[in-house]
Amino acid sequence: MSRHAEWVRRYGSPLYVYDLDRVRAARRDLRASLPEECALFYSLKANPHPDVARALREGDGPPCRAELSSTGELAAALAAGYDPAQALYTGPGKTRAELAEAVRAGVRAFSAESVGDLRRIGAVATAHGVVADCLLRVNSAAGHAATGIRMTGAPSQFGFDSEVLPDLVDELTSVPGARITGLHLFPLSNARDEASLVGEFQHSLATAARLRDRTGLPLRLLDIGGGFAAPYAVPGARPVYDKLRVELSAALDLHFPHWRAGDPLVACESGRYLVGDSGELLCSVVDVKVSRGRRFLVLDAGINALGGMAGLGRLMPLAARPDRDDVAQVASLVGPLCTPGDVLAREVGLPGLGVGDVVAIPNAGAYGVTASLLAFLSRPAPVELVVRGGHVVSASRLRHDRVPVGPSAD
Missing domain, CATH: 2.40.37.10 (Lyase, Ornithine Decarboxylase; Chain A, domain 1)
Known part of the structure; x- marks a missing residue:
């Protein structure tokens, strides 16, 4: 048999069968494709099973942090031993109730998608006697990649339109309980070739640098998203990104010369590549x-x-x-x-x-x-x-x- x-x-x-050895191999391979100074968030939406999530936090090498979009994913991350203080809570429809649950659990970093979203985050944080660190999610005016699922460059529920963000700076920086600490860009999902992925990262970094220069906003954390591909329910292997580390490092050196010292801390996100x-x-x-x-x-x-x-x-x-x-x-x-x-x-x-x-x-x-x-x-x-x-x-x-x-x- x-x-x-x-x-x-x-x-x-x-019966679903998840092999934790393959989960850790995917983390190792993705880490090898990224600059070693980059932080890596695991997007629990891909698979919130606590055992799977735990395998990405434990073992050799730097652990993944948790990227969350619901209180259910928060519960799964906590069950898997993730530090809520290192997590990032995202999503365009965060309610006061779920924000309160996240803050009570120890989450302190949120991606803000709109002025209203930022105000809700700040109000809940203030009600709990804390200040929330907020990344402003950016909806770039244009993208670069020709493949994958586009997440930017069109009217969207995700993020601030990049062309109007400079006009909102005074309003955003005066929200009580919300401290702007960086930017969040996620323009692409499941890019099918490395050139598209590299090009999108380069475009995102140029956009982030331009917004930094125009707005003067603090930039302690820069989350440039993901887009790492993996086959879905068909035979095939995960792609190997041979050039990504060198190309991404060069683009960061160009736009953020102190990034290797953590100014800013640069982060990527992945779900499907890590567990698919x-x-x-x-x-x-x-x-x-x-x-x-x-x-x-x-x-x-x-x-x-x-x-x-x-x-x-x-x-x-x-x-x-x-x-x-x-x-x-x-x-x-x-x-x-x-x-x-x-x-x-x-x-x-x-x-x-x-x-x-x-x-x-x-x-x-x-x-x-x-x-x-x-x-x-x-x-x-x-x-x-x-x-x-x-x-x-x-x-x-x-x-x-x-x-x-x-x-x-x-």
Whole structure:
């Protein structure tokens, strides 16, 4: 019996498997691609499993810090042992209630997306007798990269438009409880080539330097985001960034000559690159059928277990890596949900699979369970199995329970 089949027999199907050795290998590789003076934030949105997050904080080399966008991610980071005082809380819709929870937990650094967001951060900090360090997120007027998911250069809920930010300086620096300490730029996600990634970082650094010179704002921390790519639910390897360290160092030397001494501290963020190739989704064939000449393999996992952020209109084409290597048929892989949209792969080459066989979908460690339509049709969430050195570290399952809620204290 194969290792996959044994895990499915012991823990059930569908089953996510996260390999912590691969998580640490990804951190090592990304660290090697960045200047050693750079801080690195782990974006828990990619995979908030505490064991996975903990692997990026522990071990050899500088630990990752936590980048958070919800109180749920805050709880996961705390469970994984992250220092809240080193965390960065981001997002365009931070409410007073969640800000208060973050401040009470010890978070002191926030990315501010607007004047209103900054005022809410300052008001909550003041109410708790502290001052919040705030990065101003910048929505640059233009971008550089031709590939990847653009996060800037257009009207957006994210950040201050770079062309109007200088006019807001007096207003922003006078908000009680909020201390401006730097800038936050995240213009690109999942760049598919190194040239685009390097070019976007160079553009971001030039933008940050120009804003520093025009506004006189203090710049203790400069977060230039990420954009590091990884394959999603298809076979393939993480890219290797051979030139990034040299090119990024040169751009920093040009615009921020004292950055190596921490003036400013430069930070990058990553989610998918750090955890994407650590995970596989194991699922089982429930039925095999032919309809009007086309073959369908019905699995026990669909877009409820691997949605690819389907709710955002970003359902990505998926391909499966079966548990055996012999290609004998062409079929579509579909899930168990009663919707025609529950398709994981269309017309892909597969072995001669039958009912009960195991299919393994690779590179599913990022944007898996928590980016899926988990509550649709109220099916149980997949089990999440964490392994290190081939040995099981933990096995758990997310639950969605309905609990009574009273009137808000506000």
